[in-house]
Amino acid sequence: QVQLVESGGGLVQAGGSLRLSCEASGRTFSSLGMAWFRQAPGKEREFVCAIRWSGGHTLYADAVKGRFTISRDSAKNAVYLQMNSLKPEDTAVYYCASSTSFPLSTRVDGYRYWGQGTQVTVSS
Numbered sequence: 001q002v003q004l005v006e007s008g009g010g011l012v013q014a015g016g017s018l019r020l021s022c023e024a025s026g027r028t029f030s031s032l033g034m035a036w037f038r039q040a041p042g043k044e045r046e047f048v049c050a051i052r053w054s055g056g057h058t059l060y061a062d063a064v065k066g067r068f069t070i071s072r073d074s075a076k077n078a079v080y081l082q083m084n085s086l087k088p089e090d091t092a093v094y095y096c097a098s099s100t101s102f103p104l105s106t107r108v109d110g111y112r113y114w115g116q117g118t119q120v121t122v123s124s
Contacts, residue, residue, distance in 0.1 A: 001026045001027055001113070002024055002025070002027055002028055002031055002098045002112075002113040003024070003026045004022055004023070004024055004096045004097070004113055004115035005022070005023050005025075005115055005116070006022050006094065006095070006096045006116065006117060006118040007020070007021050007022075007118060008020040008021050008118060009119045009120045010119075010120070010121070011121045011122075011123065012086055012120075012121070013122070014086060014123065015085060015086065016086050016122070017082070017083060017084045017085075017086065018083045018086065018120060019081065019082050019083070020036070020080065020094055020096075020118060021078060021079075021081075022034065022079045022080070022096030023076070023077065023078050024077040024079070024098060025077065028077045030100050031100060031113075032052065032053060032054070032100060032101065032102050033051060033052045033098075033099045033102075033103075033104050033105075034050065034051055034053070034070075034072065034079040034096065034097065034098055035048070035049065035050035035051075035096075035097045035098075035105075035111060036048040036049050036050070036070065036079075036081045036094055036096060037095045037108065037111075038090075038092035038093065038094045038095065039093050039095070039117075040089075040092040040093075043092075045095070045108055046061070047061050048060075048061055048068065048094070049061065049068055049070040049081070050070065050099075050106070051070045051071070051072050051104075052103075052104055056072065058070055059104050059106065063089075064083075067083065067085045068084070069081070069082040069084075070082075079096060081094070086120075086122045087122060088122045088124045089122075090120060090122050091120060091122050093117040093119050093120075094118050094119075094120050095114055095115055095117045096114070096115040097111035097115070098112060098113040098114075099112060100112050
């Protein structure tokens with residue numbers, strides 16, 4: 001089992017920035033990659049970005065390219081999401097997820113372990 005705990009969400013004005021953190025514990029050696037997904041009210045959970053633990057290869061959804069940056073700290077078993085130039089449409093619950101499969105996936109079913117989520121609200 002891998003346990004994931006997100007933090008860093010909150011309320012920010014449009015154009016502002018937030019940094020989310022995700023700390024992993026448990027059988028972290030089984031994780032090959034990490035991702036951030038988000039889910040807005042009434043919508044399906046959607047892929048935001050992902051990163052491979054080894055080598056740091058990243059993948060981004062078109063909606064966040066150039067604004068969001070995912071990074072990892074292997075020593076701390078932590079993944080971060082730096083979100084800049086936030087828009088009201090970025091408002092959602094953001095989830096951290098861990099994959100035990102290769103390669104990186106953009107699908108919800110490509111990730112085995114999930115955190116509880118952290119709310120991000122962007123006001124206009």
